Amino acid sequence: MKAVVKIAPGPGNIEVQDVPVPTIGPDEVLVAIRGTGICGTDVLLYNWTYRGRSPVYPPIILGHEGAGEVVQVGGQVKGIQVGDRVALEALIGCGKCYFCRRGLTYLCPNWSHLGISFGGTFAEYTAIKASAVRPIPDDVSWEDVAFLEILAVVAHTLERIKVMPGDTVVIVGPGPLGLFHLQAVQAAGASQTIVIGTAGDERRLEVARSLGATHVLDGSRVDAVAAVRGWTSGVGADIVIEAGGTAEAVNQSLRMTRGAGQVALLGFTKQAEFAPLDAVRSCLNIQCVLGGVGRHFEQALRWIQSGQVLGSRLITHRMPLDMAEEGFRAAMNRLAVKVFFEASA
Secondary structure: OOEEEOOOOOOOEEEEEEOOOOOOOOOOEEEEEEEOOOHHHHHHHHHOOOOOOOOOOOOOOOOEEEEEEEEEOOOOOOOOOOEEEEEEOEEEEEOOOOHHHHHOOOHOOOEEEOOOEEHHHHHHEEEEHHHHHEEOOOOHHHHEEEOHHHHHHHHHHHHOOOOOOOOEEEOOOOOOOHHHHHHHHHHHHOOOOEEEEEOOOHHHHHHHHOOOEEEEEOOOOOHHHHHHHOOOOOOOOEEEOOOOOHHHHHHHHHOEEEEEEEEEEOOOOOOOOOHHHHHHHOOEEEEEOOOOOOOHHHHHHHHHOOOOOOOOHEEEEEOHHHHHHHHHHHOOOOOEEEEEEEOOO
C-alpha cells in the first residue's frame, strides 16, 4: 500500500513508499482511509521539533486525523462490521490507570498515539484498536468527518467555557484549531468574533473573514489588546481562546479579557510570562484544554450533521498522498489552513 513515512530523525525525511498492509490483532480493525489531513503535530514531526510525552521512532507512517471504511475485523471485536464508516480517535489510553478509569484518557501517562506511537492515517490502510473507532452516519462527508479528532478538542473547550448569545469572543491564532473554534462559538451564539493572527497569517485571516469573523487583524502590525478594548467599549472580551501556541499569544489573551471573563488556553506554549496578581485582581476564569473523549466526539459529530461546524470549510489544499511533501510545505509556511489527502484504497 502507499504511505507517507517519516524515514529518519531530523527535518524533512519523509517519503511516499509502498509498504505492506498492516496486520491486525484480535482487538483491532483494519480501516481503508478515505480522507485524512495534516495537523500541526504532523508539521512538528516533519520539522523534527515535536516534544511530546513519548519519543518517536522512525520509520513510522505519519497522520492521525482521518476516517474511512472498516475492511477487516479482529476475532475479539464486537459491534463493528466490515463496511462500517468510522472516524478514528488518535489517543488511546492504557485503560487501567487512575485517569483512564475516570474517562480522562488524554491524561493517561501510558497512552499510545496514532501516527506517533504506531502507524498513522497517511496511508491507504491503517490498523487500530476497535475501541478507538467511532461509527459515523452515511450523511456526512469524508472531508468533514476526517477532522473529528480536532473537533472533539473544540467540543471539550465549549464544555469548559460557556458561550452565551451576545458574547464577544476573541480567538488568538488563526490556524485550524482556532478556526474550528470560530465556527463553534458562532454556532453557540457569539455576536462579535475577533480573530488575531501575526505576520505570515494573511491566508488564514482571509479564511477567518470568509467564515464570518466580525474583525480580523495582524497582531504584529496592530496593538491587538488596544483593538479589542476599542471594539468592546474599553471593557475587554467576554471570552478569549488562545490557540496560537506562543508566549505572546498567552500574554495577549490574558490582557484582552474583561474582568470575570473566561480564557481557554490550548496552544502548546512551553513558557510564558504570567502575572497571577493581575489574573486574580481581574477574577479571570482560566481553563486549560487538552484532547477529547467519547462525549466530545459525539458532540462534534452532531455539529457536523447540523452543518454548523464543518471541516470542509477549512480545506484550502486537496491532493493525493503522492504530493505529501508539497502539502507539508504549504502547512509549514501557513499557506494552507487544512491540507486534505484523498487517500482511498
